[in-house]
Amino acid sequence: MLEHYISLATKAIFIENILLAYFLGMCSFLAISKRVDTSIGLGFAVTVVLTITAPANWAIHHYFLRDGALSWAGLPTVNLSYLNFIVFIAVIAAMVQLVEMILDRFSEKLYHNLGIFLPLIAVNCSILGGSLFLVEREYTFIESTVFGFGSGLGFFLAIASMSSIRYKLRYSNVPSKLKGLGITMLLTGLLSMAFMAFSGIDL
């Protein structure tokens, strides 16, 4: 059983990296990866929020929204799954707010480091995408927690490596029109190609 979870996590981190294979979270990836320290902060914040929101949204989908989920309330024919999007985004926004408040209360330092990213994260595609994927792939509770954590870690890995590449890039002579967004896209392509080398690994 444990092997299954490890394999799922490896898949989420390396083989089907949420950023490099599914393009989720590109906006903040491109905007933040200019600096190494802020990238690590954002990567960490995304990991935390994804690990919390994935199981939370799983529970809400499983016990309230999916087809026949309300049978415990005596409503076996009700299918609320069309409310998925609205409820998920509300849960994510609420969770982000909650994490922010908890950090503010208990860890001043962490709050100062992560605080500015938390509002950004509510509209990060990778968070909502993670929740939608787990519904579509019909994960169980533990699987979705592992998947959320793995995806977050994958995002962390991608943004940390990208920011280090861009840091080195400051001293290279890039054509002026390719500077900034253009070269970052090309580099992301190469990075994604490198990550594709992991495909086929099966634990």
Added chain:
Amino acid sequence: MKLFDSKSKQALKDPLMQDNPITFQVLGICSALAVTVKMDTAIVMSFAVVFVLTMSNTVVSIFRNMIPSRVRIIFSLLVISSLVTLTDQYLKAYMYDMSKELNVFLALIITNCIVLGRAEAFAMKEGPWRSFLDGLGNALGYGIILVAVAAFRELFGSGSLMGFQIISDSMYTSGYQNNGLMVLSPGAFIILGLIIWVQRTIGKIEEE
């Protein structure tokens, strides 16, 4: 008030080229890359974004004076996710195969930065008509890039456009092969990078 004064025209025209949401404002790249393996998905996606963006801009702009600024993001998100749900249900009802192909990416219009970005930056300040035009312009600018990327990827990756075979069988028999990289994710990044390069060279835009 004239229907198309210069500022309204600007709101519609600028985002098409020199202020393009994808290549210049760097918004909404997430969904742009995932649906561009084939042209028809890219076109349907563009239409969905046109609908959601124009409607959300208009609605947010109509209510802009009634919303307390503290809850404005939640309000915009609610408007956007209702619109996206509508689009999703419509596609499920009338174009089921397409909605299967677009997968979760249609739903991800909710967190597409273009929609929220335009609602924040434009619709919160300007009137409904101009916001409508701004939404339309930005969505079309997004669509142009989407279709361009998809055209390259489909042509070189599968040898077809809109599902019709372009590269003839005689080419394949004489040794031509499809570029397998194009249908995979790195192809999307590289094509978009090159498009940005070309567009900035033409538009004489420089960063930093």
